[in-house]
Amino acid sequence: MTALLPRRGLAQIFALIVILAIDRAVSPQFFDLRLQDGRLFGSLIDVLNRGTPVALLSLGMVLVIATRGIDLSVGAVMAICGAIAASLADSHGLPVVLAAALGAGLVCGLWNGFLVAVLGMQPIVATLILMVAGRGIAQLITEGRIVTFSSPDLVWLGNGAILGLPVPVAIALGMLLLTGAVVRGSALGLLIEATGGNARASELAGVGTRAMILAVYVWCGVCAALAGVIAAADIMGADANNAGLWLELDAILAVVIGGTSLFGGRFSLVLAVLGALIIQTMNTGILLSGYPPEFNLLVKAVVVLAVLLLQSPKLSGLAGIATRLRGTKP
Amino acid sequence: MTLKALFAATATTALLLALPASAAELTIGFSQIGSESGWRAAETSVSKQEASKRKVNLKIADAQQKQENQIKAIRSFIAQNVDAIFLAPVVSTGWDSVLKEAKEAKIPVVLLDRDIDPSGKELYLTAVTSDSVHEGAVAGDWLAKTVGGKACNIVELQGTVGASVAANRKKGFDTAIAKHANLKVVRSQTGDFTRAKGKEVMESFIKAEGGGKNICAVYAHNDDMMVGAIQAMKEAGLKPGKDILTVSIDAVPDIFKAMIAGEANATVELTPNMAGPAFDAVAAFKEKGTVPPKWIQTESRLLTAADNPQKEYDSKKGLGY
Numbered sequence: 001m002t003a004l005l006p007r008r009g010l011a012q013i014f015a016l017i018v019i020l021a022i023d024r025a026v027s028p029q030f031f032d033l034r035l036q037d038g039r040l041f042g043s044l045i046d047v048l049n050r051g052t053p054v055a056l057l058s059l060g061m062v063l064v065i066a067t068r069g070i071d072l073s074v075g076a077v078m079a080i081c082g083a084i085a086a087s088l089a090d091s092h093g094l095p096v097v098l099a100a101a102l103g104a105g106l107v108c109g110l111w112n113g114f115l116v117a118v119l120g121m122q123p124i125v126a127t128l129i130l131m132v133a134g135r136g137i138a139q140l141i142t143e144g145r146i147v148t149f150s151s152p153d154l155v156w157l158g159n160g161a162i163l164g165l166p167v168p169v170a171i172a173l174g175m176l177l178l179t180g181a182v183v184r185g186s187a188l189g190l191l192i193e194a195t196g197g198n199a200r201a202s203e204l205a206g207v208g209t210r211a212m213i214l215a216v217y218v219w220c221g222v223c224a225a226l227a228g229v230i231a232a233a234d235i236m237g238a239d240a241n242n243a244g245l246w247l248e249l250d251a252i253l254a255v256v257i258g259g260t261s262l263f264g265g266r267f268s269l270v271l272a273v274l275g276a277l278i279i280q281t282m283n284t285g286i287l288l289s290g291y292p293p294e295f296n297l298l299v300k301a302v303v304v305l306a307v308l309l310l311q312s313p314k315l316s317g318l319a320g321i322a323t324r325l326r327g328t329k330p
Numbered sequence: 331m332t333l334k335a336l337f338a339a340t341a342t343t344a345l346l347l348a349l350p351a352s353a354a355e356l357t358i359g360f361s362q363i364g365s366e367s368g369w370r371a372a373e374t375s376v377s378k379q380e381a382s383k384r385k386v387n388l389k390i391a392d393a394q395q396k397q398e399n400q401i402k403a404i405r406s407f408i409a410q411n412v413d414a415i416f417l418a419p420v421v422s423t424g425w426d427s428v429l430k431e432a433k434e435a436k437i438p439v440v441l442l443d444r445d446i447d448p449s450g451k452e453l454y455l456t457a458v459t460s461d462s463v464h465e466g467a468v469a470g471d472w473l474a475k476t477v478g479g480k481a482c483n484i485v486e487l488q489g490t491v492g493a494s495v496a497a498n499r500k501k502g503f504d505t506a507i508a509k510h511a512n513l514k515v516v517r518s519q520t521g522d523f524t525r526a527k528g529k530e531v532m533e534s535f536i537k538a539e540g541g542g543k544n545i546c547a548v549y550a551h552n553d554d555m556m557v558g559a560i561q562a563m564k565e566a567g568l569k570p571g572k573d574i575l576t577v578s579i580d581a582v583p584d585i586f587k588a589m590i591a592g593e594a595n596a597t598v599e600l601t602p603n604m605a606g607p608a609f610d611a612v613a614a615f616k617e618k619g620t621v622p623p624k625w626i627q628t629e630s631r632l633l634t635a636a637d638n639p640q641k642e643y644d645s646k647k648g649l650g651y
Contacts, residue, residue, distance in 0.1 A: 029538075032537075036566060036567050039565075041565075041566065041567075043534070043537050046530075046533050050530055143650070144365040144650070145368045145371065145650060145651055146584070148584065235525040235526050235529060239525055239554075241366075241367070242524040242525075242526065287531055287535075288534050288537065288538050290517055293491050293518070293519050294491055296491075296520070
């Protein structure tokens with residue numbers, strides 16, 4: 001576990017606790033939990049459940065960013081895969097639906113990976129292509145309308161429960177463990193970090209950097225596909241215009257809040273997911289607070305700034321100097 | 331045959347071909363915004379239906395949400411010398427020069443669904459739009475009438491912050507319920523006009539208001555958010571439509587599905603039939619020279635479970651919503 005949660009996670013955990021405390025202050029019933037139709041019910045569960053799409057996206061995104069890349073297309077990939085899942089849900093079984101949606105995510109990831117790793121395009125531009133085109137593809141699949149379905153299997157994926165825990169949360173937890181086991185249980189994580197730290201040096205040292213880059217974009221696509229299927233299952237329909245809209249930015253933010261540098265190198269899966277939870281804890285708190293909606297974005301910006309300042313090495317350096325100065329006074 | 335004779339012959343043939351056509355039917359060019367929403371798709375389908383009902387030759391140009399494409403389309407309609415131009419403007423400014431060209435060509439322009447800025451008022455014949463303040467008021471009046479004298483805490487799902495439709499639907503509703511001291515909006519938050527956000531915001535409303543026990547009604551600025559809110563209520567073990575009254579706006583097919591299931595109470599229709607009144611205004615203007623008023627307001631019908639939701643659903647489901 002120490003490999004997954006390095007000491008630098010303290011700032012994030014502290015931030016999460018502070019935001020949880022603020023949520024408790026604006027909404028006294030924040031920590032209340034009860035069982036409703038075999039499913040836990042309460043604001044905390046809302047945070048976990050609503051945070052799932054961004055948490056899944058950040059799992060893929062953190063690996064991409066660790067290779068010094070970025071994937072702007074994850075929101076659009078969510079829309080495509082949600083649209084595919086919703087279109088097939090009432091005529092096919094769950095395995096086919098999942099295979100088709102995840103397969104589409106994999107193809108999207110391959111496309112991004114091909115542009116970046118093989119053609120050597122700048123990641124931000126390469127993935128921008130699919131970000132723009134992807135939503136169009138999703139709209140073509142749904143013909144511009146909200147495709148609804150009633151397949152109980154797919155609905156269960158969005159609204160069901162396993163031991164009281166919402167299914168999406170269980171899936172996200174499973175994906176975190178799986179990704180962690182694969183990248184930290186082997187040398188893969190180290191190779192990804194090496195690729196992001198210095199691609200040329202790693203290549204010369206014998207790391208297959210191209211394969212690494214291709215692999216992380218593919219994984220990012222699969223994570224986005226899963227997030228898209230869950231988002232569609234949640235509202236029992238695929239809304240190509242709005243599904244995953246701007247979530248790529250939240251995913252990048254989650255990774256950054258989790259302390260991973262946009263310049264690649266060292267990364268932490270757990271902290272990226274924690275970052276996603278911090279964002280959602282704040283969002284849910286804003287909704288519970290009853291402030292007019294005009295304040296939503298402002299509050300969010302201030303909190304994000306505070307969390308990032310908390311992690312800033314320069315600022316903690318200043319704090320250190322301040323305490324030392326105070327200490328030297330007679 | 332000399333060149334001159336050839337010209338004359340062509341001109342006569344063209345005239346002969348054109349004359350019976352213009353006497354029997356109108357040719358109208360329609361610059362549509364694009365497929366930005368289900369409602370927009372339904373508006374296009376209904377326009378086609380209304381045109382074939384009246385034997386109007388309707389040419390639709392899809393602008394893919396770009397003003398430059400709309401201007402190009404209008405210029406091409408002018409070049410084709412159509413009888414009238416319908417325009418659903420994607421933005422409210424920048425139309426002066428192209429509308430002047432249409433005016434010089436003596437082609438009347440009718441605005442559909444959206445208005446343009448006041449400086450261009452003399453450049454178009456009329457505007458057929460819905461009054462979104464009135465829509466909110468119809469929703470508020472229905473709720474006031476249904477609740478009667480008992481105290482009622484309302485939660486509101488607003489549209490996108492900054493959208494004029496959202497501001498107007500809020501204003502109309504607030505004005506309507508202001509007359510009734512027993513009605514109070516206790517919580518109001520934006521759901522961005524989407525199902526997913528409508529559901530998420532409703533989940534938080536339910537938690538903030540004692541598990542939903544303190545909520546007597548939900549007002550949503552569009553049906554999609556209400557569909558999401560209905561799911562949130564069901565998951566919280568509440569009975570939407572019974573424990574908590576619902577009223578929303580737009581009248582999309584899925585809200586009628588919920589109404590049939592007894593989970594939604596009322597919706598206010600934003601009619602996709604903007605072209606019908608526009609066709610009638612143009613026909614009257616062409617035949618008798620009747621100048622229509624500058625603004626033709628479409629009807630904001632209130633539809634409840636008593637208004638045969640099954641029939642409404644059937645009539646709307648094929649329109650592309």
